[in-house]
Amino acid sequence: MSSKLIAPSVLAADFANLQRDIEMINASDADWFHIDIMDGVFVPNISFGMPVLRDITKHASKPIDVHLMIVDPDRYIQTFEDLGANILTVHYEACTHLHRTLQAIKNAGMKAGVALNPHTPITLLEDVIRDIDLVCVMSVNPGFGGQKFIENTYDKVAALKTLITKKEAATLIEIDGGVTSKNASQLIEKGADVLVAGSYVFKAEDPVSTIKNLKTQIS
Numbered sequence: 756m757s758s759k760l761i762a763p764s765v766l767a768a769d770f771a772n773l774q775r776d777i778e779m780i781n782a783s784d785a786d787w788f789h790i791d792i793m794d795g796v797f798v799p800n801i802s803f804g805m806p807v808l809r810d811i812t813k814h815a816s817k818p819i820d821v822h823l824m825i826v827d828p829d830r831y832i833q834t835f836e837d838l839g840a841n842i843l844t845v846h847y848e849a850c851t852h853l854h855r856t857l858q859a860i861k862n863a864g865m866k867a868g869v870a871l872n873p874h875t876p877i878t879l880l881e882d883v884i885r886d887i888d889l890v891c892v893m894s895v896n897p898g899f900g901g902q903k904f905i906e907n908t909y910d911k912v913a914a915l916k917t918l919i920t921k922k923e924a925a926t927l928i929e930i931d932g933g934v935t936s937k938n939a940s941q942l943i944e945k946g947a948d949v950l951v952a953g954s955y956v957f958k959a960e961d962p963v964s965t966i967k968n969l970k971t972q973i974s
């Protein structure tokens with residue numbers, strides 16, 4: 756069994772001290788940087804864009820996991836590869852030709868992820884699961900950090916794990932939204948591989964030990 760991963764969400768960082776926060780993650784037990792890109796159309800919020808990501812990747816020494824909450828993400832696949840993304844996740848709800856989009860992400864040299872809104876059922880991935888490197892199960896409605904974890908996520912993760920096993924896929928399961936030490940163990944038990952954590956890490960008094968403790972808890 757591969758080890759379980761922690762991906763702090765930079766959305767919750769202090770943007771006036773971004774380099775400091777990135778170096779904190781570099782020096783911590785975290786595994787990836789989770790980067791939330793929002794366009795104000797697919798979700799009711801705008802986060803940050805290309806120039807900020809360029810500066811993040813300049814300092815980050817761990818894989819860059821980009822979560823696109825934007826309409827028509829195909830337009831920017833090559834741009835994100837050029838900016839240093841290692842994993843590029845698009846929303847199921849934002850893609851008319853998801854299979855084509857996934858191939859385009861892989862052809863650009865990145866791992867391909869698909870995010871599901873809380874209302875989107877796992878069964879919709881049946882015919883494409885073997886083409887997906889990572890499924891990001893949204894455990895809050897996308898758009899904002901600091902929201903309350905949706906309890907139905909546990910059943911969804913279990914259903915996704917069953918699908919991955921049945922189809923003999925190598926897909927990783929990522930959980931995004933409201934993750935804390937309270938739900939982490941149960942998520943891993945249901946089959947999660949990667950936990951995204953924004954406010955829980957960055958609003959903590961000691962983010963480095965918070966990451967360390969979370970990592971120990973799920974290992």
Ligand code: DX5
Nearest residue numbers: 897898900901932933953954
């Ligand atoms: C929400 C984003 C999440 C968010 C998680 O739209 O996709 O990655 O930053 O933040 P927390 O952990 O605070 O819920």
Ligand code: ZN
Nearest residue numbers: 789791822931
């Ligand atoms: Zn995210």
